Amino acid sequence: xxxxxxxxxxxxxxxxxxxxxxxxxxxxxxxxxxxxxxxxxxxxxxxxxxxxxxxxxxxxxxxxxxxxxxxxxxxxxxxxxxxxxxxxxxxxxxxxxxxxxxxxxxxxxxxxxxxxxxxxxxxxxxxxxxxxxxxxxxxxxxxxxxxxxxxxxxxxxxxxxxxxxxxxxxxxxxxxxxxxxxxxxxxxxxxxxxxxxxxxxxxxxxxxxxxxxxxxxx
Ligand code: AMP
Numbered sequence: 001x002x003x004x005x006x007x008x009x010x011x012x013x014x015x016x017x018x019x020x021x022x023x024x025x026x027x028x029x030x031x032x033x034x035x036x037x038x039x040x041x042x043x044x045x046x047x048x049x050x051x052x053x054x055x056x057x058x059x060x061x062x063x064x065x066x067x068x069x070x071x072x073x074x075x076x077x078x079x080x081x082x083x084x085x086x087x088x089x090x091x092x093x094x095x096x097x098x099x100x101x102x103x104x105x106x107x108x109x110x111x112x113x114x115x116x117x118x119x120x121x122x123x124x125x126x127x128x129x130x131x132x133x134x135x136x137x138x139x140x141x142x143x144x145x146x147x148x149x150x151x152x153x154x155x156x157x158x159x160x161x162x163x164x165x166x167x168x169x170x171x172x173x174x175x176x177x178x179x180x181x182x183x184x185x186x187x188x189x190x191x192x193x194x195x196x197x198x199x200x201x202x203x204x205x206x207x208x209x210x211x212x213x214x215x216x217x218x
Contacts, residue, residue, distance in 0.1 A: 001079040007112035010119035017083040030083040056171030109187040112198035130157040
């Protein structure tokens, strides 16, 4: 089963994708994570995208489609969770073509709905475990005082993303509404769009997504 988690920055796509990886053996394909890796490893492509990401703008379609193409040619798993991809109509078309080349298809597109105020609050308060990627929030789920991650049990370094600040968030939201939100209509018209409320507890959102996946599989 191949699915897209679609929603603005801070909707909880990464958190839910990790649960699906643990629970269903699916593979998370996050273009944001791939680009951050390229940036940290100092590759030529990483240097090109660093500036664009810091500003909260979108990296070119060509680069992200190339990253996804490489991953899809890898080992087959229980299915892919596209997290943060596609973000433009050109990327959505390319994904359809890449999946078809592999004899695969898209089974569901899940929109995670969260209102804008909640997004700003979530993002400016978020940090992640440098070891396993577990997401913390200064207000609702603070970093444990002993510095040991509650998910992986390791003493970890907790990181804040360079682009999780009010200024670049404004740009990221703008990019979402201008370039990514048309995908909702695109997938609705294809009969593939499902919606879940992304505002609830992590476990409530998890159950809603499980409901969609189970209904799609049956
Ligand atoms: P994310 O971790 O998904 O929030 O992505 C972080 C940043 O990486 C975004 O603000 C963009 O600059 C870039 N990025 C990630 N995925 C894409 C994509 N599919 N298309 C263009 N830029 C992307």
